[in-house]
Amino acid sequence: MKSLHNARHTPVSAPVSALIPALIALLCSTSALADANGVKVGVITDMSGSYADLSGRGSVLAAQMAVDEFGGKALGKPVTVLSGDHQNKADIASSLARRWFDTDGVDMVIDFPNSSTALAVQEIARQKQKINIVSTGGAMALTNQNCSPTGFHWGWDTYSVSAPLVKRLIADGKNSWYYITVDYALGQSLEADFRKEVEASGGKNVGSTKHPLNASDFSSPIVAASASKAKVVVLANAGNDMINGVKAAGEFGLIKGGQTVITPSTFITDLKSLGPGVAQGLTYVDPFKLDLDARSKAFVERFYAKHKAYPTHGQIGVYSGVLHYLKAVEAARTVDGPAVAEKMRALAVNDDFVHAGKVRVDGRMVHDMYLAQAKTPAESKGPWDLVKYLGTIPGDSAFRPLSASECALVKK
Incomplete structure (x- = not known):
């Protein structure tokens, strides 16, 4: 009986022991999946200053339009859009991003109609291994000397317009x-x-x-x-x-x-x-290009119906960035920043903003101008x-x- 007991015990205990590291990894990785409150996208923008008309509430609306188009959920959990006013001050943008990342469970931040705020938050996102997408700011440093593994530049930059x-x-x-x-x-x-x-x-x-x-x-x-x-x-x-x-x-x-x-x-x-x-x-x-194709013209009409203004390239860039991020989250099966960043670079960008856009290793999304x-x-x-x-x-x-x-x- 002893030998029979050992025969039964040995094949059971060895696999359990071998599975312990995998179980620990699985438990740890669940924190990188959407938590009970779902996926959170934060729009850091200018609500009342010099750039409010070209970003501001229109950028928040564009982010929500992307979420709605995606179905409102990612990884089976609801997607929530938060918004905050950086007042064109890098320190305020940085404080907001830290609080959102550390306390409020925000997974990605986007917009930044001021390059100083964009550069400041990109460094924090790099440290926290969170995704940041700059849609409205234009400084080349974002994908040049200050590039980040989890930082992306949508829309335009100072080279492409010069x-x-x-x-x-x-x-x-x-x-x-x-x-x-x-x-x-x-x-x-x-x-x-x-x-x-x-x-x-x-x-x-x-x-x-x-x-x-x-x-x-x-x-x-x-x-x-x-x-x-x-x-x-x-x-x-x-x-x-x-x-x-x-x-x-x-x-x-x-x-x-x-x-x-x-x-x-x-x-x-x-x-x-x-x-x-x-x-x-x-x-x-x-x-x-406002009249690029039927999809672009339809987006302009939907946006105008809600906002009573045509979308700026920064605002539709927010829509595109959020939509691409959610696609990458689903492809990666996680909200873990580095994993999502890898998928964002791998997937082509096709939406109401651009056709056949591609994301380079430096984080620049390349598309026609x-x-x-x-x-x-x-x-x-x-x-x-x-x-x-x-x-x-x-x-x-x-x-x-x-x-x-x-x-x-x-x-x-």
């Missing part, structure tokens, strides 16, 4: 450039990318004036730009600063005087605020019929090549 414009304008003989630059990460990145491309294309950078965020008076920078006699004046800013700069350029006669004013960070809400009489002729590069121009009053057929598209810039040409990257994730 290099194509520089090449086109210098080919037309506009070879001297002046900059009016907002003095924080976005403006610094915009000016740096423009300067580099101007020099590489044989042009000349003749000067620059800095201004603070939310500047109320652009008379001094505009006068300096006029005095420079530069053929091109770049408003390296965004939101209300860009709008006020364009108005001042018109009042001081820059365009009438023969200077070309470039607004690289342009959103359709900016054109609506300016009106076609003031905005007409502004040329820029846009990540989103569009050369755009603000319509004249005669061309505009309605309150939101404000932009015409002059051409398509293929994704592989629009974004800085990996061969020029400083991202540590890129193998040379």
